[in-house]
Ligand SMILES: Nc1nc2c(c(=O)[nH]1)N[C@H]1C(S)=C(S)[C@@H](COP(=O)(O)OP(=O)(O)OC[C@H]3O[C@@H](n4cnc5c(N)ncnc54)[C@H](O)[C@@H]3O)O[C@H]1N2
């Protein structure tokens with residue numbers, strides 16, 4: 136994202152891209168608890184969404200034989216036949232019952248889709264083009280120049296790289312690997328996340344709300360999103376803004392988790408204990424982002440080996456920073472070679488957006504398409520980082536540069552698409 140120095144109070148904090156790079160570099164440079172974990176060998180079908188610890192190579196050519204791709208007839212010739220040509224039928228090849236002899240010129244066999252071609256056969260004709268009379272077949276109209284044959288190594292050749300170490304297994308990856316005979320793979324452990332939700336004012340939904348209290352939502356929102364991203368939190372604590380209680384919760388989480396994530400208590404107020412505790416129990420690498428929402432964000436360590444992400448308390452700021460910074464970090468911690476980020480694309484605003492130059496912004500918007508094929512972003516309602524409604528139905532995070540003033544309808548902007556690959 137473009138950044139600038141137009142913030143009325145001066146530029147504060149790291150630009151988002153810079154912060155992401157700092158985090159990823161720090162995680163690559165330092166061993167974590169995940170560094171020494173022995174990869175797990177597991178059935179391929181259970182490994183969907185996991186990161187490979189070893190490369191996977193093809194044990195054999197696939198399919199391993201020349202196969203017909205149509206129900207029809209295999210010809211004992213390797214050149215394109217002409218309308219009117221005829222052949223004597225001498226046998227049949229089915230997928231589980233291949234024809235075993237050599238086919239000669241002038242001969243043909245009945246062949247089914249997926250069946251091996253016999254020696255001497257190098258052309259198939261679909262049955263729709265054939266007239267069959269008493270054991271003689273005849274091509275009734277001109278055939279295409281396609282020989283309708285699947286090559287021996289169409290999917291892969293023996294020894295070729297199917298998947299690299301550090302790849303995350305998608306649906307097509309496990310489908311293709313199984314078609315190549317792979318039954319088990321070695322995968323990395325997922326990082327175990329400990330979530331610490333802080334705030335004196337927080338009460339659980341369903342509980343009575345006294346004056347000044349608010350119903351707690353980050354544990355639902357952030358846990359839900361992390362779960363969607365493949366990283367369920369293994370432990371979640373709701374703790375008041377008291378230094379000793381927070382310290383004990385951090386020690387407890389660090390005993391059983393690879394990563395600590397907190398929400399709230401990370402700005403500059405009297406009861407914002409996260410940064411001092413991070414400093415006391417480990418190290419703060421940086422604090423504050425030049426970003427709206429999400430300014431008070433801290434990244435550091437508990438001890439030497441447990442990364443600590445202090446997300447802001449405001450639910451939207453916590454969500455956006457978790458997506459932008461925590462998610463890529465978790466992918467790298469898990470051993471993925473390069474992190475998946477949200478895809479970016481240019482869109483036009485379908486709504487005006489009122490703002491002053493200041494922090495670069497990630498505004499939540501829905502995606503639309505104009506009748507003439509333009510992608511449109513609709514930024515609806517308040518973009519306050521406390522309003523979770525701004526995340527509902529959001530398809531896009533619209534990137535608004537720091538120095539940008541009010542934006543008009545039709546203005547082109549870059550946006551991140553809140554969608555991930557299915558296959
Ligand atoms: N003097 C300054 N004050 C603030 C600054 C600043 O730079 N200087 N930054 C503001 C920004 S921007 C944000 S964002 C907030 C974030 O502050 P904290 O991370 O310390 O978060 P809290 O103060 O604990 O909470 C902020 C807000 O969010 C509500 N909250 C907290 N946790 C939850 C939860 N689990 N579920 C629902 N809502 C939650 C909390 O009640 C507050 O209303 O700081 C500004 N201040």
Ligand code: MOO
Nearest residue numbers: 428429430452520
């Ligand atoms: O970073 Mo805050 O999220 O702007 O309210």
